[in-house]
Amino acid sequence: MVNSSEITQKKNKERYSLIASQPDPFKTIIWNAIYEGATDIHLNAAEGGTLILYRVDGIIHEKRLLSETEGRQLINQIKTAAKLNATKSFMPQEGQIKWPDDETLRDIRVTVVPAGKNAESAHMRILSFPQEGWKISNLGLSEDDLQNVSSTVNSMNGLVLVSGVTGSGKTTTMYSFASLADLRTKMAFSIEDPIEFNVPYAQQLEVDERHGLTMYQGLQTILRMDPDLVMVGEIRDRDSAIVTSRAALSGKLVLATIHAKDAAGTVDALHYLGVPYYIIGGSVKLIVSQNLMRRLCPSCAEERTPSQEEKELFAEANLDAPKKIFDATGCKECNFYGYQGLFAIFEVARIDHDTAHMITDGIHQQQLRDHFRKINIYPMLVDGLKKVAQGITSIDELYRVCDFTTKSK
Numbered sequence: 001m002v003n004s005s006e007i008t009q010k011k012n013k014e015r016y017s018l019i020a021s022q023p024d025p026f027k028t029i030i031w032n033a034i035y036e037g038a039t040d041i042h043l044n045a046a047e048g049g050t051l052i053l054y055r056v057d058g059i060i061h062e063k064r065l066l067s068e069t070e071g072r073q074l075i076n077q078i079k080t081a082a083k084l085n086a087t088k089s090f091m092p093q094e095g096q097i098k099w100p101d102d103e104t105l106r107d108i109r110v111t112v113v114p115a116g117k118n119a120e121s122a123h124m125r126i127l128s129f130p131q132e133g134w135k136i137s138n139l140g141l142s143e144d145d146l147q148n149v150s151s152t153v154n155s156m157n158g159l160v161l162v163s164g165v166t167g168s169g170k171t172t173t174m175y176s177f178a179s180l181a182d183l184r185t186k187m188a189f190s191i192e193d194p195i196e197f198n199v200p201y202a203q204q205l206e207v208d209e210r211h212g213l214t215m216y217q218g219l220q221t222i223l224r225m226d227p228d229l230v231m232v233g234e235i236r237d238r239d240s241a242i243v244t245s246r247a248a249l250s251g252k253l254v255l256a257t258i259h260a261k262d263a264a265g266t267v268d269a270l271h272y273l274g275v276p277y278y279i280i281g282g283s284v285k286l287i288v289s290q291n292l293m294r295r296l297c298p299s300c301a302e303e304r305t306p307s308q309e310e311k312e313l314f315a316e317a318n319l320d321a322p323k324k325i326f327d328a329t330g331c332k333e334c335n336f337y338g339y340q341g342l343f344a345i346f347e348v349a350r351i352d353h354d355t356a357h358m359i360t361d362g363i364h365q366q367q368l369r370d371h372f373r374k375i376n377i378y379p380m381l382v383d384g385l386k387k388v389a390q391g392i393t394s395i396d397e398l399y400r401v402c403d404f405t406t407k408s409k
């Protein structure tokens with residue numbers, strides 16, 4: 001898998017550098033962003049023109065300052081491509097650009113906002129969707145975890161929660177889980193805010209509060225439409241949280257994303273939203289908590305011996321300390337970022353009978369976390385340390401991403 005994606009990356013790189021040399025600044029900026037793996041392009045009205053920034057692997061990078069005239073031209077081109085009103089510069093506008101290539105379907109969500117006298121700023125979110133659909137094997141779950149996910153999804157009932165912080169790739173994981181159920185033979189629905197990608201064979205509803213379609217109303221509509229599988233992205237309010245959990249109790253498979261930092265925290269996140277512990281204990285079958293980390297650039301990662309403190313980190317997690325670990329440096333291949341691409345780290349908590357009882361009894365978050373460690377459910381930090389030992393990422397990146405206060409004992 002790694003090899004084929006590396007080949008694809010190389011092929012894309014050649015193609016993009018060809019396109020990037022075209023004189024059209026609009027195309028150049030978008031293709032360069034795609035080639036660098038950016039998820040967002042910001043065009044910010046700034047002193048002396050328009051500043052172009054990319055968000056790559058979660059980090060903002062400043063790219064170029066365009067003159068006022070160039071900036072205005074570029075924003076007008078973007079407005080035309082996104083079918084926005086070119087003369088309306090006093091109100092925020094939202095639109096969309098389709099930007100596919102051979103391997104990837106892309107939606108670019110465009111927002112243009114007024115930014116003071118005669119100026120506008122724009123944001124473009126690049127959403128990519130593989131042409132061949134979501135594959136769970138691409139997520140990087142361990143064999144055991146894959147097995148857990150697969151048997152839970154195939155039981156076709158109960159609540160599966162995918163949790164993480166903002167931008168941790170929860171939606172992609174939820175879609176990949178749904179792809180395990182043969183959706184051609186099931187009634188699958190989703191309610192999302194917003195719809196991030198099209199899922200084949202699923203009926204997708206988008207929250208539209210201006211026209212009165214809230215997540216709660218969307219959910220109630222879906223539940224009247226004879227669903228086998230319901231996807232909810234993401235649970236943010238009390239009513240939706242309760243309806244989602246109750247639907248799972250009534251024999252449907254419900255996949256939902258929720259904001260929480262780890263598996264134990266996910267139970268409390270649902271409880272804070274107003275779901276009673278007995279409903280959580282009765283409905284939740286699996287909690288998958290995740291975060292994204294940057295992958296070291298294979299061309300410039302620098303090998304070194306781990307320090308004593310770093311060795312202790314591995315020992316505390318009951319892992320053998322590796323002889324060598326790698327630091328990020330930066331080279332032409334990775335645009336001097338030191339990293340190239342993202343991967344996910346996971347904590348996969350299957351809720352067995354005993355755990356469900358403890359949740360029903362209102363177990364304290366830290367006690368639940370300790371219980372998970374006792375039954376060999378490891379925190380994301382441990383998964384991250386394994387990836388450091390394999391040379392996939394650096395210790396610095398692990399410190400940036402992981403919460404070291406919930407370390408395993």
Ligand SMILES: [Zn+2]
Pocket residue numbers: 297298299300301329330331332333334335336338339
């Ligand atoms: Zn490099």
